[in-house]
Amino acid sequence: MDAKTLMSYNWMLMLPELIVLGGAILISVLDLILPKKTGREWLGWLGFAAIAGAGTVLLLLTPSETEGILGDSFVLDGFAKLFKILLLAGAALIYLLTFQEKKSEVTERSEFFTLWLTGLLGAMFMSSSRDLMTLFVGLELLSISSYIMAGLKKKDQKSNEAAMKYVINGGVATAITLFGMSYLYGITGTVSLTDMIGQLQSLENTDHLFVLGLSFLIIFTGLSFKIAAAPYHMWVPDVYEGAPTSVTAFLSVVSKTAGFILIIRLFYTVFLNTSILQGESLLMNMQPYIAVLAALTMIIGNVTALKQRNVKRMLAYSSIGHAGYMLVAFASPQSPLMFDAIWFYLLAYLFMNAGAFAILLVIEQQTGSAHLNSFSGLYKRSPIVAVLMGILLLSLAGIPGTAGFMAKLTILLSAFTNQVPMLILASIMLAATVISYVYYFNVFAHMFFKQGEAETKLRFHPAAAAALLICTAGTILFGLFPHIL
Amino acid sequence: MNSLILTLLVFSPLAGAALLLFIPKEKERAIKAAGLAATMPALILSGIILIQNAMGAGIERFSVSVPWFKMGNVSLGGEYFFTVNYELGIDGFSLIMMTLAAVLATLSASASSFIRSGWKGYFSLLLILETGMLGVFAAENLILFFIFLELTLVPMFFLIGKWGFAGREKAAWYYLLYNGIGSAILLIVIVYLFGMTGTVNIGKLMDLAGDFPAGVQLGLLLALLVSFGVKLPIVPLHTWMLHVHVQAPPPVVMLHSGVLLKIGAYGLIRIGIGMFPEAFQTLGTAIMILGTVNLLYGAFLALIQTDFKRILAYSSVSHMGIVLIGLGAMNEAGIQGAIFQTVSHGFISALLFLLVGLMAVRFQTTDIRELGGLARKLPKLSGVLLAAGMASLGLPGMSGFISEFMAFMGIFLVQPELGAVAAIGLILTAAYVLRAVLSITFGKEKGAEGSLPDLNWHEAAPAWILLFLIISVGVFPNGLAVPLQPAIETIMKGIGG
Numbered sequence: 001m002d003a004k005t006l007m008s009y010n011w012m013l014m015l016p017e018l019i020v021l022g023g024a025i026l027i028s029v030l031d032l033i034l035p036k037k038t039g040r041e042w043l044g045w046l047g048f049a050a051i052a053g054a055g056t057v058l059l060l061l062t063p064s065e066t067e068g069i070l071g072d073s074f075v076l077d078g079f080a081k082l083f084k085i086l087l088l089a090g091a092a093l094i095y096l097l098t099f100q101e102k103k104s105e106v107t108e109r110s111e112f113f114t115l116w117l118t119g120l121l122g123a124m125f126m127s128s129s130r131d132l133m134t135l136f137v138g139l140e141l142l143s144i145s146s147y148i149m150a151g152l153k154k155k156d157q158k159s160n161e162a163a164m165k166y167v168i169n170g171g172v173a174t175a176i177t178l179f180g181m182s183y184l185y186g187i188t189g190t191v192s193l194t195d196m197i198g199q200l201q202s203l204e205n206t207d208h209l210f211v212l213g214l215s216f217l218i219i220f221t222g223l224s225f226k227i228a229a230a231p232y233h234m235w236v237p238d239v240y241e242g243a244p245t246s247v248t249a250f251l252s253v254v255s256k257t258a259g260f261i262l263i264i265r266l267f268y269t270v271f272l273n274t275s276i277l278q279g280e281s282l283l284m285n286m287q288p289y290i291a292v293l294a295a296l297t298m299i300i301g302n303v304t305a306l307k308q309r310n311v312k313r314m315l316a317y318s319s320i321g322h323a324g325y326m327l328v329a330f331a332s333p334q335s336p337l338m339f340d341a342i343w344f345y346l347l348a349y350l351f352m353n354a355g356a357f358a359i360l361l362v363i364e365q366q367t368g369s370a371h372l373n374s375f376s377g378l379y380k381r382s383p384i385v386a387v388l389m390g391i392l393l394l395s396l397a398g399i400p401g402t403a404g405f406m407a408k409l410t411i412l413l414s415a416f417t418n419q420v421p422m423l424i425l426a427s428i429m430l431a432a433t434v435i436s437y438v439y440y441f442n443v444f445a446h447m448f449f450k451q452g453e454a455e456t457k458l459r460f461h462p463a464a465a466a467a468l469l470i471c472t473a474g475t476i477l478f479g480l481f482p483h484i485l
Numbered sequence: 486m487n488s489l490i491l492t493l494l495v496f497s498p499l500a501g502a503a504l505l506l507f508i509p510k511e512k513e514r515a516i517k518a519a520g521l522a523a524t525m526p527a528l529i530l531s532g533i534i535l536i537q538n539a540m541g542a543g544i545e546r547f548s549v550s551v552p553w554f555k556m557g558n559v560s561l562g563g564e565y566f567f568t569v570n571y572e573l574g575i576d577g578f579s580l581i582m583m584t585l586a587a588v589l590a591t592l593s594a595s596a597s598s599f600i601r602s603g604w605k606g607y608f609s610l611l612l613i614l615e616t617g618m619l620g621v622f623a624a625e626n627l628i629l630f631f632i633f634l635e636l637t638l639v640p641m642f643f644l645i646g647k648w649g650f651a652g653r654e655k656a657a658w659y660y661l662l663y664n665g666i667g668s669a670i671l672l673i674v675i676v677y678l679f680g681m682t683g684t685v686n687i688g689k690l691m692d693l694a695g696d697f698p699a700g701v702q703l704g705l706l707l708a709l710l711v712s713f714g715v716k717l718p719i720v721p722l723h724t725w726m727l728h729v730h731v732q733a734p735p736p737v738v739m740l741h742s743g744v745l746l747k748i749g750a751y752g753l754i755r756i757g758i759g760m761f762p763e764a765f766q767t768l769g770t771a772i773m774i775l776g777t778v779n780l781l782y783g784a785f786l787a788l789i790q791t792d793f794k795r796i797l798a799y800s801s802v803s804h805m806g807i808v809l810i811g812l813g814a815m816n817e818a819g820i821q822g823a824i825f826q827t828v829s830h831g832f833i834s835a836l837l838f839l840l841v842g843l844m845a846v847r848f849q850t851t852d853i854r855e856l857g858g859l860a861r862k863l864p865k866l867s868g869v870l871l872a873a874g875m876a877s878l879g880l881p882g883m884s885g886f887i888s889e890f891m892a893f894m895g896i897f898l899v900q901p902e903l904g905a906v907a908a909i910g911l912i913l914t915a916a917y918v919l920r921a922v923l924s925i926t927f928g929k930e931k932g933a934e935g936s937l938p939d940l941n942w943h944e945a946a947p948a949w950i951l952l953f954l955i956i957s958v959g960v961f962p963n964g965l966a967v968p969l970q971p972a973i974e975t976i977m978k979g980i981g982g
Contacts, residue, residue, distance in 0.1 A: 430670075437662065441642065
């Protein structure tokens with residue numbers, strides 16, 4: 001590949017990524033050359049500007065045709081556009097929360113902002129990549145940024161523990177994923193997903209099919225780490241609890257979205273196009289396994305959340321439950337709604353979860369703990385915040401009138417429009433939802449029924465307050481008019 | 486034709502709740518007045534519809550249908566598979582139920598004067614609850630039906646948990662979990678129907694649901710029976726309801742026993758019989774047996790209770806048995822009886838719970854062993870109580886008589902033996918009602934010493950209005966029967982009778 005070929009590519013496609021990358025570089029360079037005494041807080045806004053700029057460019061690129069560069073290893077298709085919107089919106093909203101983090105706790109401010117952008121960059125690359133290499137590099141860029149961010153509260157023991165657990169578990173999961181991918185490469189001899197489809201369609205050796213099935217399961221296991229689903233969910237509560245709250249929000253929203261991007265991208269191009277046994281694709285053949293994992297994830301997440309008295313841990317387990325709901329949609333590959341369901345669920349989840357974390361962050365700062373008791377009497381102290389939290393929790397519980405309900409409805413519908421309606425899985429999902437009422441409404445009971453110890457009002461950084469308002473507005477808006485996008 | 490009137494009717498309480506937020510929370514009187522006033526538009530509008538309907542205006546002219554949202558955008562910008570409209574509409578049955586909800590909401594707001602604190606939150610939640618109740622009866626499609634149904638769930642949780650009596654939080658949890666499970670099962674049915682037929686419109690589904698295999702129909706109906714059985718409640722799914730009736734603040738119980746329990750009956754009639762008449766026929770005997778069990782179980786347990794609130798709670802269980810008996814009979818008399826009972830019990834139980842609340846405020850107890858001789862101290866209150874008791878046991882000339890008579894006529898036409906067993910329930914009802922009411926009003930003077938105030942005007946007004954409605958339905962049942970007739974005919978056509 002010479003310079004001429006390189007120049008002939010339409011680099012505009014990558015402009016959103018390049019802007020985010022530019023932002024990251026700019027922040028770290030400025031951090032190096034600026035005098036020690038100068039405040040670093042404004043660098044944060046530079047990062048926000050980069051995300052906003054990337055978002056704007058992406059929206060301008062939306063009408064463009066599907067096009068790929070670098071030998072189709074980077075493509076901007078409908079899928080990439082839709083998911084990048086999610087990633088950028090989620091990253092931007094949660095980025096606003098970082099301003100709320102106490103300076104005394106997260107000391108390396110500019111590193112924080114840089115890592116945020118590089119993590120986002122990795123996720124964005126994943127949504128555009130059409131080959132195993134870029135997929136994996138994107139995944140690692142996101143993961144490594146997240147590992148460091150989880151440990152940014154340097155003086156906090158729990159934060160250190162979180163980073164440690166995250167990096168070890170994450171390393172193992174990555175290795176497993178890579179191991180599965182190597183099977184794919186071994187069978188097809190190519191890393192390009194497009195070429196792989198062609199190879200797999202003409203696959204005849206049944207021994208290869210077995211290996212392919214194995215690689216499916218291995219990759220899926222590895223990726224269940226990223227989306228915080230069973231069987232690889234144990235790290236979630238500890239890491240979520242220890243990491244700075246804004247990072248936890250990042251993990252639960254951006255990182256999870258990225259995980260689903262990877263799963264859909266890989267499985268829907270590769271495994272849906274292999275016709276094995278009477279024309280059935282491998283993905284459909286594997287459907288029962290996914291369904292079982294979905295059921296396990298929902299049950300484990302929601303039942304364990306019942307016992308939690310620390311709201312951060314509770315949200316961690318609830319996020320496992322939510323991953324399970326989305327896997328229900330993923331387990332119905334023949335449904336025309338599958339793709340919609342996952343996308344819309346991630347959108348709804350973005351708003352409701354980011355909003356809940358915004359409030360949690362402020363409460364944690366004020367009372368020094370994320371225990372349920374910190375929420376006691378919140379309605380007396382800050383009635384508006386309590387009501388907003390109420391709306392977000394209703395959405396997480398999937399009560400009508402909120403985006404969470406519409407998202408669950410779409411998933412249920414996709415389960416029933418699958419070729420074989422998945423009645424049992426849908427029933428488990430609803431049973432899990434009713435279980436989740438208990439812990440979500442428990443927060444309600446604390447906020448509205450109980451007497452609290454603290455008397456002072458909550459204080460929000462304007463940026464965090466803005467994020468909270470946008471999140472609540474989005475939760476209601478998409479709950480009433482899910483169709484506006 | 487799209488008419489605004491139903492939308493205004495359903496959402497006017499919600500708008501009222503929003504306006505309440507702007508009144509400073511110290512202004513108690515203003516909040517109470519505004520809360521009461523916000524229930525008025527729905528009452529007036531339902532009155533207007535009722536009158537227009539009585540004057541022969543077609544009921545379709547009130548309905549509205551506009552596109553709402555779409556699902557299933559496969560090709561990202563291409564075609565959609567599932568569309569849901571915002572559609573409200575009424576028939577005679579839902580109109581009556583809506584009016585019942587509007588009337589009881591106003592009366593309950595009027596009776597809420599003794600709420601001690603947090604009036605702003607209380608009235609806002611009460612108004613949200615009213616929108617939910619009105620919406621359930623106005624909904625033309627299942628998604629809207631479900632949304633409004635769930636809209637009643639959340640305010641009830643708070644109303645019970647924050648303003649109830651000592652065991653309020655536990656009662657709130659019972660309410661939430663039982664009804665949550667009921668709703669979840671209902672949602673499965675709704676999404677199944679949506680997924681299979683591509684529509685959630687109740688009218689269209691009535692035509693389409695008959696095409697399902699008989700086994701599927703039966704399964705869906707059983708699911709509906711459990712789901713609405715929680716709300717109704719059918720024994721053994723009733724335990725939550727006892728907690729709620731004992732622990733929730735009385736004005737809320739008025740609404741709960743008067744309207745929310747009826748949503749179960751309404752759903753069974755509208756969706757259960759309406760969509761799966763054949764399956765319902767298959768289960769007819771079983772449903773009648775369930776109804777008999779409800780009737781007898783509730784009556785027996787009411788007989789041994791000493792707390793008046795618990796007596797009334799079990800009496801509600803028992804009276805809902807009559808609804809089931811009427812429905813299970815699957816003939817015109819039975820269904821008429823069931824629908825009549827749904828409406829009539831709404832008035833009677835609301836009145837009784839209003840009275841029990843007033844007694845609780847005055848005596849700090851509702852134990853009938855500690856109450857007695859009220860007739861001398863509080864003549865107005867005990868007079869109304871006596872009348873309400875008579876209505877509850879089905880004295881002729883009161884609304885309860887008509888509904889019991891029709892429902893039992895229904896069961897005697899198809900299963901006379903079962904009818905004979907069920908009739909024991911009526912005797913038990915007479916026994917427990919008379920025992921409770923007579924020992925409170927007459928007998929030895931007990932309870933608090935000194936003089937207590939009798940009904941004041943804002944307590945007396947709801948009581949008199951409810952009594953008036955009960956007697957007028959009893960004396961002139963055609964006032965209800967005529968608007969209900971088309972709805973009953975539709976159901977009968979579905980059954981093929």
